[in-house]
Amino acid sequence: MSETPEQDSSTTTDKRQVLLREGEVAADFLETLLDICDLDGDIDLDIDGDRAAVAIVDSEDGRVPRRLVGNDGKVLDSLQELTRLAVQSATGERSRLMLDIAGHRAGRRAELVEIARTAIEECRSTGAEISLHPMSAFERKVVHDEVLAAGLASESSGSEPRRYVVVLPPTGAETGTADTADPASDEAANDEDA
Structure with a gap:
């Protein structure tokens, strides 16, 4: 049985809401992490295709430390995984969220x-x-x-x-x-x- 246009729209809206929730949880986690480490950076949220996209960008207070990216993005990859785990812990669902730091990705x-x-x-x-x-x-x-x-x-x-x-x-x-x-x-x- 195929979905009606109303069901398709509802499904799209539901998926978008889930991704927005993932982004919000990730942003809260990353803001807390930046505060604990006393590091500068603002958080940008977006949806890229079928996943939440979160970015730590330079703020008015200063630049995001590039050490958060690490050699070949290894620190970034680790922070992305920690952020996904934080989202999973809060939502109960596995996240495919993408994290970018200082435009590296x-x-x-x-x-x-x-x-x-x-x-x-x-x-x-x-x-x-x-x-x-x-x-x-x-x-x-x-x-x-x-x-x-x-x-x-x-x-x-x-x-x-x-x-x-x-x-x-x-x-x-x-x-x-x-x-x-x-x-x-x-x-x-x-x-x-x-």
Whole structure:
């Protein structure tokens, strides 16, 4: 039985409310953490697709300490996991919330889009598979999405922590709806990085 437009709208509103609640719980947790550590930063809340997006940004009082990002985003990843656990503790549901600090993830996303576009062009011009360097689940998902948007297929290969994306060349039968790796499967396999 399919949903009526009213049910679909209600479901969308319910999901949005759940994500807003996750964001609010996360913001409270992070504000408390910043206060305890006596660190500057404001909290921004948003919804990005099907997940809450929370960012610690520079405030009028000062800049967010970049040490909260850490080398290669390792501290950021740990803070994201702690924040997800705080949300789960408050809501009873597992959270897929994304945390960004000082624009680190946004900047990395832009870099990944460029890496993906370069790989797509190389794949199209050579007709060969292009293997990229190992990436986190978050990074792989960004690349998979860009490859899919370009009408090509991609898959993840290798095993953690050296899992990477392979961009597959077009075949004569492809029409832009290629069978691609499901980026969600990367997230399910390693959601803590996503």
